Amino acid sequence: MNRIRIFGLTAAAVLLASCDGGTEEAAEEQPVEEETQEMEEAEEAEEETEVTVEEENGEEETVEESEAELLITEEDVFDDGSIQALVNKQHHLDADYVPHDLVTVEVPTVLQNPEINQLRAEASSALTEMFDAALEDGLTLYARSGYRSYNTQVSLYNNYKEAHGEAAADRFSARPGASEHQTGLAMDVTSESVNYELNEAFGETEEGVWVKENAHDYGFIIRYPEGMEDITGYSYEPWHLRYLGAGLATDIHESGLTYEEYIEESGMDIEEDGEE
Numbered sequence: 001m002n003r004i005r006i007f008g009l010t011a012a013a014v015l016l017a018s019c020d021g022g023t024e025e026a027a028e029e030q031p032v033e034e035e036t037q038e039m040e041e042a043e044e045a046e047e048e049t050e051v052t053v054e055e056e057n058g059e060e061e062t063v064e065e066s067e068a069e070l071l072i073t074e075e076d077v078f079d080d081g082s083i084q085a086l087v088n089k090q091h092h093l094d095a096d097y098v099p100h101d102l103v104t105v106e107v108p109t110v111l112q113n114p115e116i117n118q119l120r121a122e123a124s125s126a127l128t129e130m131f132d133a134a135l136e137d138g139l140t141l142y143a144r145s146g147y148r149s150y151n152t153q154v155s156l157y158n159n160y161k162e163a164h165g166e167a168a169a170d171r172f173s174a175r176p177g178a179s180e181h182q183t184g185l186a187m188d189v190t191s192e193s194v195n196y197e198l199n200e201a202f203g204e205t206e207e208g209v210w211v212k213e214n215a216h217d218y219g220f221i222i223r224y225p226e227g228m229e230d231i232t233g234y235s236y237e238p239w240h241l242r243y244l245g246a247g248l249a250t251d252i253h254e255s256g257l258t259y260e261e262y263i264e265e266s267g268m269d270i271e272e273d274g275e276e
């Protein structure tokens, strides 16, 4: 079920442009209908391949897996500065880690704070592409909270702790060093329909559903899916997007796994402290 990919026609056209390494301008010059047709054919071919793999017996599948090229490496997963960095309650970033390529995002934002309207350059470009694609489907997304420094997270966590107690704070706020927002690769997105706030209701809005179905095409995953708190450490956050690049995000989306599970499925041990 998780392997079924749903593409809006517009999203498919944009994806094709990015797959070809071409620019959006180049895509616009070509007839959209042709691209859509090509994309559908490519999609069908891909689905057929996947189904074939699924139907093979366990033995052959094992061969497939060992021969398949892994999209992540242990070196990158445990490197603070990598696009693939694993950041959670067990794997913290260094207190002095600051991404070297932060830029101000070029999409509609909710808050004035210049710090949180930043992402790493690659993630920011991808965010712009995603928001543009949503807009073409008639949906306006807003960026609410992106990069947060270690010190900002100290204040935020302490405020939550004071207001709600430590146990509650740990369910929806990260301790300093444990927030993906410090990577500059996470963005909380929202919409007018939930009054620009971050809440579970966003997941049920048209915008939230669109994000769930399309974000991976632009390199983002819903990092804290519903019902996965035991694994991710956080309750459902349909608004929290983590950038991992389109190839990896799509593979994770299709696998139906959390990032933690996906890393483990790739043969890496994340229970041990990878920081060393």
Ligand SMILES: [Zn+2]
Pocket: 181, 186, 187, 188, 239, 240, 241
């Ligand atoms: Zn977030």
